[in-house]
Amino acid sequence: MHTIVLATQKGGSGKSTLAIGLALAAKQAGFSVRLIETDPQGTLSNWQRRRTETEPVVEPIYQAANIEPRLKMLASSGLQLAIVDTAAGLSAATTAAIRHSDLCLIPSRPTVADIEATASTLSVARAWKRPFGFVLNQTPIRGQRIDHAANTLADEAALELADVLARPLIVMRNDHQDALAAGLAVSEFAPGSKSADEIRGLWQWIETRLNLSSTTNLLIDQVISAADGMMHAAAKIASNDAATLTS
Template sequence: MKVISLINQKGGVGKTTLGLSLAARWHLSGKSVAVIDADPQKSAVFWKEQQSSDSRLSGVDVYSVGLPSEIRSSKNLDVDYVIIDTPGTDQMMTRSAVNISDAILIPVQPSSFDVRASAPTVQAALATGKPTAYVVNRFVHQSQLGRDVMTSLRKTPARLILKAMGQYQAFARAVGEGETPSTMFPGTTASQNVEAVGKAIDEWLQE
């Protein structure tokens, strides 16, 4: 089993969107996946509630966790992947999630404000000695800003996943229905993007 936490003290960077997209991709490839929703906003729980019972993602279980002490029981789940979706600001919760994780993903948007705001998160993650990687989210195709941010993130001590998540409405539309681009918009650029990012993350996890 691999436990992966999505963290970033900044909100709205795509922790939940990336977490659910990865969960869907692994599930569709035949792996068993559980999502732990440790954020009081309960976006992943909401995602599950919106899902129709005949969804191809009905096998992805979402568990709600309210206290940092409850996180540890995720280790008892009998699945291939546990994805922990954390709140931005609750440091105790994030620390508990990181403590039981095998790897840490830090979504970040391509802006200097966002990169700067993620610095304490990255430092805390690296201090654990666990594999830690940035994933750029909402990358605008062929944008100079996107390229500049990718270049600057490659120089930090954290790993950078070299495939970025693009800015696609399909992400927001699909998660509102308990789906992801992989199931709701198969064959589109957005679903190919999830596949490419997921593959790059798989390669990193297997190192």
Template sequence: MKTVAVIGLKGGSSKSTAALHLAVSAEAAGLSVAVIDSDPQGSAHKWFERREAETPSIIREIDGDAFPRLQGLARKNGTDLLLIDTAGKAETTALAACEIADLVLVPIRPTQFDLETLGTVKRTVRVAERLNQTWVMLAQVPTGSNARRMVEEGEAAIHAYGLQLAPVRIATRAAFAYAMSAGLTATEFEPSGKAANEVAGVYQWVSGLLHLSKQPTGELVDA
């Protein structure tokens, strides 16, 4: 089993969007997936309540001390991929998620206020001894004429902080908003759209890093 912690110390950076799209993409690839929603706002859980499908398995738990136990349950039940969706401005929870993660994904908008949080992110993953497993991914990238400049400035900032830049990114697209409000992902809402294509690239990259392959299925069941 592999565990991915999706962290970021500022709200609204597409953490839940990234976690849920990875989860559904992994399921489409034949993997058994579970998501821990540790955000007090419960965005991932609310998305699941709007969803007609019964998967991916989602459990709410805001106490980072419970993550190792839930990870053990997931492994025991044959889960292939566990994703932890964390809250912004929750350093303790982010640290707990990082400590048990095989990969730490940090979606971030290419804005000054968001990029300035990377110093704290770096300290968090360093304490968790996951600096080499951490990747920062640009998210909500504008699609207009200023997009290239924002991307370049965002990439430069990530490198300046000494963090690894993900070779994939996701843009600001209406399909993400429409899909999430309907309990879907962009790949389900508009399979041939640009958002779905970006998600496919993100999953392919993550899958390659973690060497994901189809395994016996199972679910995360909280005992």
């Protein structure tokens, strides 16, 4: 199982909306997914109550001590992906989630205050030697502010931009909030929209970063491998039969 944690110091960065969007994008790509809510504000739980579909399940875990054993139990059950939505600020629960993550995503709006607020989360990820990436969220469609924010985040991490900035950037559009209010993810609410394309693109970036393969892809690989084996065996039998006839 892989665990992705969305965390940042500042509220309003869109962690919950991103968590929901990524969970559905992963599910649509063939992964089994559980949403973990460590934020007592309960945005994910409220979203699930508005939802008619049962998947993905939202599981509240508010005590730091419960995070590691629960993640181990989910991994033992065969779950492929856990996505953890955290509260604003740094808490014991957030630190525990980051500690046990395979990737810490740090959302930031392209503002000075939001970028400055990523520093504490970045320090925790680095302290536990966890992989991380920034997600520029709620951006304008275009403008110099985006480029400036991206370069500042790269400078803050002291790494090349391509190594730390997730792509694509997530543009501020009403689709995301409308989907949240309807108990949907944006890929369900407006599947053909640019918003949905961006979330799917972000999920593909994560897949590449973590080198993930879904159950569907694994089954396809197994079927192809089995078919190749059968063809090889059939060719060998035919070759032996031909040799017997000519001898």
